[in-house]
Structures are given as C-alpha cells and as structure tokens.
Amino acid sequence: MRAPYDPLDRIAREPDALEAFYRDHVEAVQRFVARRVSDPHLAADLTADVFLAAVDSAATYDGSRGPVVAWLYGVGRNAIAADARRRARELHAVRRVEGRRLVDGTALARIEERLDAERESRRLHRAIAELPDEDRALLELVSLDGLSIADAARVLGVKPATARVRLHRSRARVTARLPEMGETQPPDRALPLEVHP
Amino acid sequence: MNSTTQLDSFETALLAELRRDVAEHPAPTPSSAPSRPPRRRLRLAAVGAAAVAASLVAVFGPGSSGGSPAYAVEKNSSGDVIVTVHRLDDADGLESALRAKGIDADVSYDADGFGPTIGTGPDGEPLPGSQVPPAPGQGKSGAGGHVEVQGETGPGHAESGPGSGPADGKDPCGLGGDPATLTQQGSDWVFTIPADSPLQDRHVEIGTDSTGALSVAYAGDEPSSMCGMVTVTRGSAPRTG
Numbered sequence: 001m002r003a004p005y006d007p008l009d010r011i012a013r014e015p016d017a018l019e020a021f022y023r024d025h026v027e028a029v030q031r032f033v034a035r036r037v038s039d040p041h042l043a044a045d046l047t048a049d050v051f052l053a054a055v056d057s058a059a060t061y062d063g064s065r066g067p068v069v070a071w072l073y074g075v076g077r078n079a080i081a082a083d084a085r086r087r088a089r090e091l092h093a094v095r096r097v098e099g100r101r102l103v104d105g106t107a108l109a110r111i112e113e114r115l116d117a118e119r120e121s122r123r124l125h126r127a128i129a130e131l132p133d134e135d136r137a138l139l140e141l142v143s144l145d146g147l148s149i150a151d152a153a154r155v156l157g158v159k160p161a162t163a164r165v166r167l168h169r170s171r172a173r174v175t176a177r178l179p180e181m182g183e184t185q186p187p188d189r190a191l192p193l194e195v196h197p
Numbered sequence: 198m199n200s201t202t203q204l205d206s207f208e209t210a211l212l213a214e215l216r217r218d219v220a221e222h223p224a225p226t227p228s229s230a231p232s233r234p235p236r237r238r239l240r241l242a243a244v245g246a247a248a249v250a251a252s253l254v255a256v257f258g259p260g261s262s263g264g265s266p267a268y269a270v271e272k273n274s275s276g277d278v279i280v281t282v283h284r285l286d287d288a289d290g291l292e293s294a295l296r297a298k299g300i301d302a303d304v305s306y307d308a309d310g311f312g313p314t315i316g317t318g319p320d321g322e323p324l325p326g327s328q329v330p331p332a333p334g335q336g337k338s339g340a341g342g343h344v345e346v347q348g349e350t351g352p353g354h355a356e357s358g359p360g361s362g363p364a365d366g367k368d369p370c371g372l373g374g375d376p377a378t379l380t381q382q383g384s385d386w387v388f389t390i391p392a393d394s395p396l397q398d399r400h401v402e403i404g405t406d407s408t409g410a411l412s413v414a415y416a417g418d419e420p421s422s423m424c425g426m427v428t429v430t431r432g433s434a435p436r437t438g
C-alpha cells in the first residue's frame with residue numbers, strides 16, 4: 001500500500017499528507033534531535049525546524065535512493081547545522097514556527113525523558129565532534145542514528161565504498177581520542193564499523 | 198512508525214502549526230515549478246564521488262603542478278603493478294592510469310578535511326596511548342589485515358574494526374599474506390601490487406587527508422570487511438621498507 005505521502009512532495013501541498021508523514025516520523029525526529037542537543041526548549045525548536053525543512057525540500061526526495069527516514073536525517077542534519085550557524089552568529093532569526101512556544105508542562109517532561117535516554121549518544125556525539133565534517137556526518141548517521149552504510153552514503157552523496165573507507169579511518173581516530181576524553185570504554189554500539197545493510 | 202501513536206500536547210500543537218503552514222503556503226505543483234532551489238542543491242550532492250573528486254581537482258588542482266607528473270604507474274616484467282605517487286594531485290589521472298593496468302581503483306584526494314591523523318594530535322604530537330587499541334576479539338592479524346601506522350608517532354598497529362572478523366583471531370581480511378605494500382621513499386609513496394595479489398582484480402580505494410597520510414583500502418574476503426594500510430608522513434622521517 002502506498003503511504004498517503006507518496007510521492008513525498010505531497011507533504012508540501014496537502015496538510016493531510018503532511019499529517020500522516022508527521023505522525024510516522026515525529027518520534028524518530030525527536031530522538032534524532034535528542035541525540036544532539038540537551039536543552040528541551042531548543043529541542044522543541046529544532047523539531048519544528050526539521051519538519052519545516054522536510055516540507056521545503058520534499059521535492060528532493062527520490063524514493064529509489066533509500067528510505068524516507070534516511071533522507072529525513074539528512075535534512076535534519078542540515079537544519080540543525082543551519083541553526084547552530086545562526087546561533088554562533090547570534091542572529092535570532094524569527095522562526096516560522098517557534099517550537100518552544102508550543103511546549104507545556106506535560107510535554108516538557110516527555111521531551112526531558114527523551115533527552116535523558118539519549119545522554120550516552122550525546123557523549124559520543126561530542127567525541128566525534130573533532131572529525132572532519134564529512135567523516136563526522138557519516139559516523140553520526142551510521143553509529144548514532146543507525147542508518148546502514150549504503151543509506152548514509154546516499155544521504156551524503158558518496159559511494160558506499162568511499163563511505164566504508166571513511167568510517168574505517170574515523171573509527172580509528174575516535175577510538176584513539178576516547179581515552180583522552182575520560183572514556184574508559186567506548187560504548188560498544190557506538191562505533192560499529194561494519195553495518196550489514 | 199505508527200500512525201496511531203498518541204501525540205502529546207507539544208506534538209499536537211506542532212502538527213497544527215505545520216498543517217497551517219502548508220495550507221497557507223502550499224508548494225506549487227511540480228509541473229508549474231520545474232526547478233525549486235533545494236532540488237538543485239541536492240542534485241549536486243547526488244553526483245558520484247568520482248565527479249566530486251574531479252571538481253576538487255579543478256579547484257585545488259594541478260595549477261601548482263608545474264608540469265611534472267603527480268604519479269607513475271608501471272607494470273614490471275613479472276606483472277607487479279608499481280604505483281609511485283609524487284604528489285597528491287590528479288586523482289582522476291591516476292585512476293585512469295590504474296585502470297589501464299587492469300586495476301579497478303577509486304582515487305580521491307578530496308581531503309577528508311583537517312582532522313588529526315591516526316595516532317597524532319592536532320599539532321602532530323603523539324597522543325597519549327596513540328597506538329590505536331586493537332579491536333576486541335581480534336588476535337594478531339596477518340599483514341593484510343591491519344592498518345600500519347608509520348612515522349615518528351611510533352609504529353602502531355591498528356587492526357581493522359570490530360565486527361570485521363570473527364573472534365578466533367583469524368585474519369579478518371581473509372586474503373592471506375600481504376596483498377600489497379605501501380611505503381615511503383623520500384617524498385614519494387610507493388604502492389606495489391604483486392602479480393599474484395588478489396588486489397589485481399579487486400576494487401581498491403586510494404585516499405588521503407590533508408595531514409598527508411596516504412591510505413590504501415580494499416575489501417577483504419569476509420563480508421563487509423575493509424582492510425588497508427595508512428602511511429603517516431607528517432613530521433616523520435621518510436621511512437622505507
């Protein structure tokens with residue numbers, strides 16, 4: 001059965017298609033965000049940003065190039081990076097949707113639970129922060145977000161073989177860095193070099 | 198992924214905002230808007246790695262080469278393929294030259310950026326414990342199954358990653374022996390693929406990062422295993438052998 005948001009660019013035109021897409025992915029997006037930031041209000045803002053970015057670039061999704069969620073993580077990375085750049089320049093651009101304005105007490109508690117659950121992932125996220133951009137993006141998508149190497153390679157526009165080489169090098173670098181960062185034991189699931197598609 | 202998942206108050210409110218955004222500013226239908234800007238950007242990202250390498254060569258490329266060749270590829274009488282890399286330049290040319298000798302290779306010097314090389318800190322200083330710890334569950338591996346780190350950081354043996362081999366200490370690459378050698382000779386790298394090496398008909402990746410480490414990687418026999426060699430040049434006396 002085709003999803004109500006197939007082809008995906010319908011989410012940019014039809015509120016119902018968007019809703020179906022949103023319901024299917026809102027948990028994944030919030031976890032994706034929680035693996036990267038620890039502030040609940042920022043997490044709410046970024047969740048809104050990621051979905052808006054998905055709407056804006058829905059026409060770029062090509063179903064033959066991997067699952068929607070892989071594409072969505074790619075969009076999410078860009079949205080979060082754009083936000084970080086804005087904040088680094090202290091530009092407080094007006095958001096189209098202010099996620100944090102929509103948060104009340106109960107929802108805040110749920111966001112915080114999610115942030116708590118992803119604490120370990122955020123530690124790894126920091127550990128790999130020193131890798132070159134391309135390597136970092138790849139390691140994030142594979143070891144943090146659980147994409148297959150093939151899907152992550154598609155998201156980043158590189159060949160799977162290239163991705164494997166980069167992962168290989170990144171893993172060695174991060175493994176060498178972790179002891180310095182006071183990590184006693186790199187978390188096992190954190191650095192899978194080999195992921196079977 | 199379940200459409201019946203109960204949304205909390207935040208998720209419900211966000212959904213309402215998003216619905217309103219789309220209702221008020223629907224994207225034009227594809228036929229009336231053949232080229233939305235984001236599409237163009239992702240198209241670029243979709244271009245293959247070879248093309249990316251080509252464009253980078255164009256940007257950083259052979260302008261400084263002064264005409265001297267960046268590499269040499271020769272096949273000796275016994276069939277060994279010997280690659281000498283003088284400069285990290287003209288990756289495409291090297292790729293074609295290798296293909297002409299029957300080696301299927303991807304060559305990309307599109308810097309993986311500027312990060313520390315294996316075993317060295319940002320200033321090229323050895324890190325404490327700079328020997329990359331061996332992967333759990335792997336014994337001493339054969340020459341084909343590890344990453345060799347050479348240079349002043351001290352010889353370290355970084356075995357290929359966890360999961361790339363079984364826990365019995367077997368060579369994770371499964372190629373047996375030494376499928377190729379990568380050494381430094383003066384300012385050149387020399388990469389030799391013996392005539393009987395499995396790499397003669399196996400995909401090889403040659404790459405680097407901007408700290409000057411040249412790496413050669415290839416798929417092992419174990420599923421998904423990636424094996425290879427890295428030479429660290431930065432600040433090190435050239436080493437041969």
